[in-house]
Amino acid sequence: MLYFMVLSQQLQVRNMVQGIFIKIIMTISNIKNPPLVALTLEELLLRKIPKRNNLLSPWLPSQGLCMLYSTRGLGKTWMALGIAHAVASNDSFLSWETGSAEGVLYIDGEMPMAVMQERLAQIVGSTSKEIIAPFSIITPDAQEYGIPDLSTIDGQERVEKLITDETKLIVMDNISTLIRTGKENEGESWLPVQEWGLRLRSRGKTVLFIHHSGKGGQQRGSSRREDVLDTVIALKKSVDYKQQDGACFEVHFEKNRGLYGDDVKPFEVRLTSNATVEGIKIFEWTWKSLEASTFEKVCRLNNEGMSQGEIADELEINKSSVSRHVKRGREESKINLQNV
Numbered sequence: 001m002l003y004f005m006v007l008s009q010q011l012q013v014r015n016m017v018q019g020i021f022i023k024i025i026m027t028i029s030n031i032k033n034p035p036l037v038a039l040t041l042e043e044l045l046l047r048k049i050p051k052r053n054n055l056l057s058p059w060l061p062s063q064g065l066c067m068l069y070s071t072r073g074l075g076k077t078w079m080a081l082g083i084a085h086a087v088a089s090n091d092s093f094l095s096w097e098t099g100s101a102e103g104v105l106y107i108d109g110e111m112p113m114a115v116m117q118e119r120l121a122q123i124v125g126s127t128s129k130e131i132i133a134p135f136s137i138i139t140p141d142a143q144e145y146g147i148p149d150l151s152t153i154d155g156q157e158r159v160e161k162l163i164t165d166e167t168k169l170i171v172m173d174n175i176s177t178l179i180r181t182g183k184e185n186e187g188e189s190w191l192p193v194q195e196w197g198l199r200l201r202s203r204g205k206t207v208l209f210i211h212h213s214g215k216g217g218q219q220r221g222s223s224r225r226e227d228v229l230d231t232v233i234a235l236k237k238s239v240d241y242k243q244q245d246g247a248c249f250e251v252h253f254e255k256n257r258g259l260y261g262d263d264v265k266p267f268e269v270r271l272t273s274n275a276t277v278e279g280i281k282i283f284e285w286t287w288k289s290l291e292a293s294t295f296e297k298v299c300r301l302n303n304e305g306m307s308q309g310e311i312a313d314e315l316e317i318n319k320s321s322v323s324r325h326v327k328r329g330r331e332e333s334k335i336n337l338q339n340v
Contacts, residue, residue: 053099054099055087055098055099055102055168055169055206056083056086056087056093056096056097056098057096057097057098057099058096058259058263059096059230059231059233059253059256059259059263060083060087060096060169060206060208060231061206061230061231062168062204062206063201063202063204063205063206064201064206064207064230064231065197065198065201065206065207065209065228065229065230066206066207066208066209066229066230066231066232066233067208067209067210067211067219067225067226067229067231067232067233068080068208068209068210068211068232068233068235069210069211069212069213069219069220069232069233069234069235070212070213070234070235070236070249071212071213071217071235071237072212074235074237074247074249075235075247075248075249075269075271076173076174076210076235077108077111077119077173077174077210078119078247078271079235079247079269080106080171080173080208080210081106081119081120081123082094082123082285083171083208084104084106084135084169084171085120085123085124085127085131085135086098087101087102087104087133087168087169088101088102088103088104088131088132088133088134088135089101089127089129089130089131089132089133090129090132090133091127091129093285094251094269094285094287095267095287101131101132101133102133102166102168102169103133103134103135103164103166103167103168103169104133104134104135104136104167104168104169104170104171105136105138105159105162105163105167105169105170105171106135106136106137106138106171106173107137107138107147107150107159107170107171107172107173107178108137108138108139108140108173109140109147109172109173109174109176109177109178110140110173110174110177111139111140111173112141113139113140113141113142114141116137116139120137122273122281122282122283123283125280125281125282126282126283126284133166133168134164134166134167136162136167138159138162147177147178149178149179149180149181150172150178150179150193150196151179151180151181151182151189151192151193152181152192153192156196163200163205167205168204168205168206169205169206169207169208170200170205170206170207170208171207171208171210172207172208172209172210173210174209174210174211174212175209175210175211175212175221175225176211176212176220179193183221184220184221184222185221185222186222187222187224189222190221190222190224190225194224194225194227194228197228198228209225209229211225213234217234217236218234219232219234226255229255230255230257230258231253231255231256231257231259232253232254232255232256233251233252233253233254234251234252234254235249235250235251235252236249236250236252237249237250238250238268238293239314239315239316240297240314240315247269247270247271248268248269248270248271249268249269250266250267250268250269250290251266251267251268251269251287252266253266265289265290265291266289266290267287267288267289267290267293268287268288268289268290268293269285269286269287270285270286270287271283271284271285272284272286294315294317294321294325295325295328295329297315298311298315298322298325298326298329299325299326299329299334299335301314301315302326302329302335302336303335303336308322308323308326
C-alpha cells in the first residue's frame with residue numbers, strides 16, 4: 001500500500017512539473033511569436049501615429065526602405081557617402097534637402113579602410129557643415145574576422161547591437177558583399193533580409209540598400225527586392241560618357257512611392273575634384289536637368305558640324321527631339337546659323 005501511495009505522489013509531482021514546463025514553453029513561444037493585432041477601421045483612424053518625415057527630401061523617408069544601384073565604378077558609393085554625410089550634418093545634397101541632423105550607421109562591405117578614410121576626408125574638407133548626429137562606419141578592415149553575412153540571424157543581431165535610438169539611417173553598401181547566403185536571382189533568398197528591413201522600419205529606422213546593376217541595366221538579381229521599397233534610384237551612364245569623366249551619371253527614379261512631377265524628373269550629376277594651394281584634394285557636386293544637359297550637347301555637336309541625324313544617333317534620342325533643341329538653340333543664339 002505504501003508503495004502505491006509513494007508512486008501516486010511521484011506521478012502527481014511529475015504531472016505538476018510537466019504542467020509548469022508546458023506553461024513556460026507557451027510563455028516563451030508567446031514572447032517570440034506574439035499574437036497578431038487587427039485594428040478596426042475606427043481604431044486605425046483614431047490612432048495617433050507620428051508623422052513620417054523625410055531624412056532627405058523628397059525621396060528618403062523616415063521609416064523607409066530604399067535602393068540606389070548602378071554599374072560598377074560609376075560613383076554609387078560616392079553618392080551614398082554624400083547622402084549619409086548630409087543626413088548626419090543636416091546639410092543639403094545635390095538638390096535634396098534635410099530637415100534635421102539624424103544618426104547614421106554606414107555598413108561598407110568591400111572598400112579598403114584607407115580608401116574609405118580618404119573619401120570621407122575629402123567629403124568633410126569640401127563642406128563647411130560639421131557632423132552633428134552620430135555617424136558610425138562598419139568597414140571590413142576593422143573586423144578581426146570580416147563582416148558577418150547579414151542574411152543570417154547572427155549577422156543581423158551583431159549589427160543591431162550597434163544600432164542605437166539615435167540611429168535613423170542605415171546604409172548597406174552593398175548587397176552583393178553583405179548578403180551572401182542564397183542566389184541573387186532567387187526571390188526566396190531575399191526574404192530574410194526583407195523581413196529584417198521591415199523589422200528595422202517598424203523600429204523607426206530607414207534602410208538604404210546599395211546594389212549593382214546587371215548586364216541588362218536593371219538592378220542585379222531578383223526583382224522581388226523592389227516589392228517593399230519606397231524608392232528605387234538608378235544611376236546610369238550618359239550616352240557620351242568617357243572614362244576620364246570620372247563620376248558622371250544620370251539619376252533616374254524607377255520607383256517613387258508618393259512622388260511625382262519635378263521631384264522625379266531625371267537629371268545629370270558630375271563630381272569634379274581640385275587641389276587647394278596646400279595640396280588638399282576637395283571636390284564639388286554639380287547637377288542639371290537631363291533636358292538642359294541634352295540641350296547643351298545638341299548645341300555643341302551641331303556647332304561641331306554634325307547633322308541632326310548624326311546627333312540623334314550619337315545621343316540615342318529621337319530626331320524630333322534634336323530638331324526641337326536645335327530650334328531653341330537658334331532662338332537663343334547658341335547655335336551657329338550656318339550649321340542649322
